[in-house]
Amino acid sequence: MQAILAREFGGPEVLELEELPDPAAGAGQVRVRIHAIGVNPYETYMRAGAYAIKPELPYIPGADAAGVIDQVGSGVTAWTPGDRVYISGTATHKAYGAYAQLVVCNQDQVHRLPRRISFAQGAGLFVPYVTAWRALFGRANVRAGDVVMIHGASGGVGSAATQFAVAAGATVIGTAGSDDGLALVRAQGARFAIDHRNTGYLDDITRVTGGRGPDVILEMLANVNLDHDLTVVAPGGRIVVIGNRGRVEIDARKIMTKDISVFGMALWGIPADEIRRAHDAIVAGLDSGALTPVVGTELPLAEAARAHRQVMEPGAKGKIVLLPDPGP
Template structure:
């Protein structure tokens, strides 16, 4: 591997490091050298890092993928290209970009990324804050709705848990695809955000009997598609609400659940999983082309959570808040510059 020599590499940067797996408190603000990159990689000067629930699963040490310690958390960021390896043709210094995965972690002033997981950010339409909300949320919404559910215009979809990072973009993408969108949130603020994202019908998943109201609105035929953010709580309800030949796509689940499998027989419906990390290089290319186009269109409006401001000095709070919030309101972002 040829390591690129650059004046930036002599610099010390602010970053967050995790030296031992554990609770949010293991996220420590540190000063470390700017990371080195090889001839095939890019160095990004970050502006914002997007926080996703998976960042906390990885940090806790319970996730299937465990980084070598110490590591810098975060996969989503926005920023500008600070330097490129000599074999990189896709980007040049100064380009505005966002990432969905990086080599060195996004909770830092600089990170190294592979070009195929780095994407142009259309700053004519989107801010750097919004750019940090695109990576995992947009690509997961795309994979769930288009690749897994094979959604078609005119179908009905329930985004079950629509107020967070993945949910808000799922609502926007589903509307763009021409679906009739049913969606849930757990607070008044969440409901407002989901409404602004374009959902046709909105319900509070913390109220009793909300599924009865959904069925009253959708009709006896049920929902063609359900994108599920908390399957361990909702899978049985989903089986009751889905239509004959419907598709339930599990995006999130945080435990086990008892279901009545006979519903799958009676309806010949499908329960399938969605895992963004299973995307192949051709999937990333397809999704990259789609997001380049979609960034030009006014419907794509990543929702930045304004509940609190975060910086590299309180990433521990962001990790804690995303898992125990009173209610999601879009995507949490960390300001990585001073």
């Protein structure tokens, strides 16, 4: 099979397409023929050797993908060859092993992919949607009637969070930094789409909430925005830090005087029972039509390095997806 292998840590150029032996499903495992692979920012941090999870070299990146089961190991009764699935990590590791034509997963790492969802869309389900669900419902306790600001709503996690929050009856304010991104945010059902490139855009957030501020903020770039979030959030508000790329200075007095709760979250630390609930919510939302992943860019698997450059550039518009050669 073809797979992307990193033989050393470094820049995007360390990602090379190689020919590797086909893996086989062991007991309690399934093998998935992969049709599409989702690219996430953390895969660039891991490739650079700067991530909390540091794989042994060489390694195959990626944890998000969708395809069709083509081999079932002994003891597996819930799945049969031909089933369409999306995966949440691989048997190699929950955070890598997926940039390949064939991937072996433990049977609880595959999830039914409804027919209305394409493989490219299914490749953007695990990391973005589980993260979004956990931030909204596991941390911020979002309920109908809340005003939820998604600070960075044009990317994978932000578009997933917008769909989940709208379906839960929240009013969503989503920010983006490009015209395409703003259009995408509106199309996901956000009531307000605000450009985070504009000086003074935080005043717009205060204005559209009638001076009160959002009840909840999901933050994709805390090192830039956390202190501003503390300024604009409503009294008693909840802020969830999802993304952060450096240090930040905050005025902690705002947390005290406004009775604010600041939560953090990391996908890899979510308790197993909560992960199960998140996947149940994802599959139910896909079935009902409440959730529809947005694919912005499709590239051949061989162009993984280009995808890693693009995912770190501004102007997000949903997911970047890699397509392996379909094979024989």
